[in-house]
Amino acid sequence: MTTQELLRRANAAKHSAAFAESARKDALLRSMAASLRQARGEILAANAQDLDAARGQIGEVMLDRLRLTDERIEGMAAGLEQVAQLPDPVGKVLRRIERPNGLKIEKVAVPLGVIAIIYESRPNVTADAAALCLKAGSACVLRGGKEAIRSNRAIVAALRAGAQQAGFDPDLICLVEDTSRASATELMRAEGQIDLLIPRGGAGLIRACVENATVPCIETGTGICHIYVDASADPEMAVRILFNAKTSRPSVCNAAEDCLVHQAIAPVFLPLAAQKLEQAGVELRLDPGAAKIISGKPADAHDFDTEFLDYILGVKVVRDLDEAIAHIAAHSTPHSEAIVTQDEAAAERFCREVDSAAVYVNASTRFTDGGEFGLGCEMGISTQKIGARGPMGLEEITTYKYVIRGSGQIR
Amino acid sequence: MTTQELLRRANAAKHSAAFAESARKDALLRSMAASLRQARGEILAANAQDLDAARGQIGEVMLDRLRLTDERIEGMAAGLEQVAQLPDPVGKVLRRIERPNGLKIEKVAVPLGVIAIIYESRPNVTADAAALCLKAGSACVLRGGKEAIRSNRAIVAALRAGAQQAGFDPDLICLVEDTSRASATELMRAEGQIDLLIPRGGAGLIRACVENATVPCIETGTGICHIYVDASADPEMAVRILFNAKTSRPSVCNAAEDCLVHQAIAPVFLPLAAQKLEQAGVELRLDPGAAKIISGKPADAHDFDTEFLDYILGVKVVRDLDEAIAHIAAHSTPHSEAIVTQDEAAAERFCREVDSAAVYVNASTRFTDGGEFGLGCEMGISTQKIGARGPMGLEEITTYKYVIRGSGQIR
Numbered sequence: 001m002t003t004q005e006l007l008r009r010a011n012a013a014k015h016s017a018a019f020a021e022s023a024r025k026d027a028l029l030r031s032m033a034a035s036l037r038q039a040r041g042e043i044l045a046a047n048a049q050d051l052d053a054a055r056g057q058i059g060e061v062m063l064d065r066l067r068l069t070d071e072r073i074e075g076m077a078a079g080l081e082q083v084a085q086l087p088d089p090v091g092k093v094l095r096r097i098e099r100p101n102g103l104k105i106e107k108v109a110v111p112l113g114v115i116a117i118i119y120e121s122r123p124n125v126t127a128d129a130a131a132l133c134l135k136a137g138s139a140c141v142l143r144g145g146k147e148a149i150r151s152n153r154a155i156v157a158a159l160r161a162g163a164q165q166a167g168f169d170p171d172l173i174c175l176v177e178d179t180s181r182a183s184a185t186e187l188m189r190a191e192g193q194i195d196l197l198i199p200r201g202g203a204g205l206i207r208a209c210v211e212n213a214t215v216p217c218i219e220t221g222t223g224i225c226h227i228y229v230d231a232s233a234d235p236e237m238a239v240r241i242l243f244n245a246k247t248s249r250p251s252v253c254n255a256a257e258d259c260l261v262h263q264a265i266a267p268v269f270l271p272l273a274a275q276k277l278e279q280a281g282v283e284l285r286l287d288p289g290a291a292k293i294i295s296g297k298p299a300d301a302h303d304f305d306t307e308f309l310d311y312i313l314g315v316k317v318v319r320d321l322d323e324a325i326a327h328i329a330a331h332s333t334p335h336s337e338a339i340v341t342q343d344e345a346a347a348e349r350f351c352r353e354v355d356s357a358a359v360y361v362n363a364s365t366r367f368t369d370g371g372e373f374g375l376g377c378e379m380g381i382s383t384q385k386i387g388a389r390g391p392m393g394l395e396e397i398t399t400y401k402y403v404i405r406g407s408g409q410i411r
Numbered sequence: 412m413t414t415q416e417l418l419r420r421a422n423a424a425k426h427s428a429a430f431a432e433s434a435r436k437d438a439l440l441r442s443m444a445a446s447l448r449q450a451r452g453e454i455l456a457a458n459a460q461d462l463d464a465a466r467g468q469i470g471e472v473m474l475d476r477l478r479l480t481d482e483r484i485e486g487m488a489a490g491l492e493q494v495a496q497l498p499d500p501v502g503k504v505l506r507r508i509e510r511p512n513g514l515k516i517e518k519v520a521v522p523l524g525v526i527a528i529i530y531e532s533r534p535n536v537t538a539d540a541a542a543l544c545l546k547a548g549s550a551c552v553l554r555g556g557k558e559a560i561r562s563n564r565a566i567v568a569a570l571r572a573g574a575q576q577a578g579f580d581p582d583l584i585c586l587v588e589d590t591s592r593a594s595a596t597e598l599m600r601a602e603g604q605i606d607l608l609i610p611r612g613g614a615g616l617i618r619a620c621v622e623n624a625t626v627p628c629i630e631t632g633t634g635i636c637h638i639y640v641d642a643s644a645d646p647e648m649a650v651r652i653l654f655n656a657k658t659s660r661p662s663v664c665n666a667a668e669d670c671l672v673h674q675a676i677a678p679v680f681l682p683l684a685a686q687k688l689e690q691a692g693v694e695l696r697l698d699p700g701a702a703k704i705i706s707g708k709p710a711d712a713h714d715f716d717t718e719f720l721d722y723i724l725g726v727k728v729v730r731d732l733d734e735a736i737a738h739i740a741a742h743s744t745p746h747s748e749a750i751v752t753q754d755e756a757a758a759e760r761f762c763r764e765v766d767s768a769a770v771y772v773n774a775s776t777r778f779t780d781g782g783e784f785g786l787g788c789e790m791g792i793s794t795q796k797i798g799a800r801g802p803m804g805l806e807e808i809t810t811y812k813y814v815i816r817g818s819g820q821i822r
Contacts, residue, residue, distance in 0.1 A: 019763065039640055097785045103774055112796055113766065148818030190619065195796055210602065210625050216797040217681070237819040244821035351814045352430065355524065361512055372822065373516055374508045385523055385606055385810040386627040386798040399796035402784070405763045406774030408648040410655035411783065 111137025
């Protein structure tokens with residue numbers, strides 16, 4: 001099926017979700033979960049084929065991302081059921097205004113319509129993204145990576161069967177089977193047929209969206225995150241936070257890539273931090289100031305603008321808080337940044353002046369996540385300022401409209 | 412000065428507004444108002460030159476839009492003072508979350524940074540837009556039309572002098588003096604230097620933004636607005652609302668362009684409406700159903716997709732509410748639509764199923780306006796679903812960030 005035909009179908013189906021009551025949408029998600037569990041055999045078989053085809057083509061980390069197991073399929077099904085339990089974002093009255101002329105104005109949360117998601121190898125995103133879109137009252141158009149195409153086909157077949165069993169139009173969940181770059185570009189330019197496009201992937205995909213998209217996009221997931229260790233920091237706490245932010249999961253966007261250290265604390269902090277990080281296999285890339293205190297590779301011209309997503313950390317000694325803030329403004333993506341400090345004035349300045357989606361005082365940047373923020377779920381982490389910023393939950397994938405009730409008012 | 416240099420200056424100046432307290436920003440706006448009143452002579456002289464240059468080039472309506480008078484300058488100054496009195500959108504805590512691990516999360520409204528506005532001939536937009544951006548804590552880059560360049564230069568000089576007198580960086584208010592299409596395109600592609608671009612103008616400008624922009628945009632102001640007269644409508648009320656929506660100010664985006672009439676009421680309603688509209692000089696473009704009942708020009712293939720902005724109205728008889736909703740979905744921009752009805756179920760279906768920024772029951776579409784909605788001001792009317800929808804007040808030209816305060820939490 002062409003992408004155009006797929007988009008036509010998703011648009012024809014969208015009202016099936018948009019106008020459904022909460023209880024029916026939740027039954028839909030539970031039916032999709034049951035169907036997913038039932039199709040476990042088919043999904044695992046398809047995934048085995050994907051793994052066979054990918055072996056030798058991609059590395060072990062990527063293979064592991066691609067791999068499905070009984071447990072991961074159960075995780076997807078349980079995820080659908082969890083989304084069913086979240087409050088319905090649709091229909092919420094965000095604001096009520098009554099005007100002197102008697103007009104009653106309500107600002108009401110409403111579904112977007114059709115949400116397209118371009119993502120990469122992890123096939124569990126297929127179920128997660130579908131669940132969030134449907135709960136938010138929108139149809140979804142899913143375009144995963146080519147490595148996962150057989151797995152995604154099997155998952156989508158199960159989800160569609162579940163939707164049909166619950167009395168919904170299965171075209172609420174559409175998979176783009178063409179995984180070429182051309183199909184991604186086609187989605188980016190499908191004006192009037194896609195209400196929101198969410199690219200989830202590397203810098204190249206995000207860049208392509210910025211350049212080519214004529215449909216509304218929310219960019220996600222590029223994170224050059226900083227930990228700034230202030231003069232007044234508790235060195236032990238600073239080491240603990242930095243170590244967690246760098247090493248607990250280096251491949252994710254909220255992992256720290258760079259550490260900025262106030263010159264006054266650098267001689268104490270850096271040796272402590274270096275010892276712990278090196279034990280965990282973290283390679284340090286040092287600016288000249290840091291290189292005077294600890295040993296490591298000298299940072300090159302690009303290191304402070306690179307999202308390593310690996311056991312690598314840029315380290316720089318700064319004169320003061322101003323230099324830290326200026327460095328972050330120049331090099332951050334801007335996703336998440338943390339200050340470690342005991343000085344309340346420094347913390348407040350950092351919070352006010354650092355212009356990133358999430359700004360932390362004395363906590364790890366790894367908390368930038370819909371679940372950790374208490375949103376119950378997450379469609380991705382927006383690094384733009386318009387539309388949504390930071391973790392995107394269900395509210396962030398709806399829009400609103402004004403409903404105005406009168407009795408014949410004219411202007 | 413090149414546009415690049417201008418953008419550099421606006422970015423260097425932005426913190427001057429972003430970190431200012433409310434009282435200082437309000438003093439800034441009052442100082443700009445005083446400076447504008449003081450510069451009345453220079454502004455009128457510059458405007459006279461603009462008018463001289465434009466005479467013969469543009470029509471009388473456009474000349475009137477371009478014209479400044481003592482009264483209009485006083486209106487601009489008073490507008491600045493009114494914005495000073497509005498509540499400050501910056502710093503408002505939109506949501507507080509306390510997590511079981513002790514993290515305290517605040518979602519806080521913050522300035523966007525640099526807002527660029529591309530607009531056309533009315534020079535008063537220059538002062539209005541600057542006031543809103545500055546109050547929202549952002550620097551502004553203004554690119555008006557070429558007809559108004561001398562007036563805009565004089566207005567911006569006065570605003571900048573007022574800013575300087577109030578102790579602010581005058582580069583908070585930057586005017587792009589190059590009014591070529593190239594300068595507009597340059598703004599559309601100034602990634603990293605513009606946080607929000609608002610095109611205010613005709614369909615061509617909006618189209619150019621969709622095609623070319625790599626910076627975040629909010630499209631405004633295209634309005635193919637519909638009045639649907641339901642079977643159960645009070646015919647007198649329907650005529651009053653339609654007449655107002657069409658004729659009170661045909662050149663604005665919230666004016667009605669098309670009237671859809673339920674077949675059951677068409678024989679009663681259409682003759683009443685036609686008589687009143689024709690008295691006001693409105694030309695009717697009729698579908699075959701309407702042409703059986705009243706006289707007028709037959710509608711051609713494009714009429715129902717045209718924003719006339721003139722004394723012209725498309726008229727179509729529909730079988731039922733479903734056909735009205737489907738017609739609106741196919742032809743609306745989608746800006747504002749109204750149903751006139753006494754049937755509550757029809758009203759509720761219309762409100763739910765019509766996917767436009769503003770949906771009215773028994774009121775004129777002309778109320779889609781920041782002032783009329785009680786927002787106190789307006790930067791334009793967004794016709795997109797992401798970022799802002801409908802009238803954009805101060806809140807809609809800010810963004811937010813998450814500030815998370817911890818005591819050493821790691822994940």
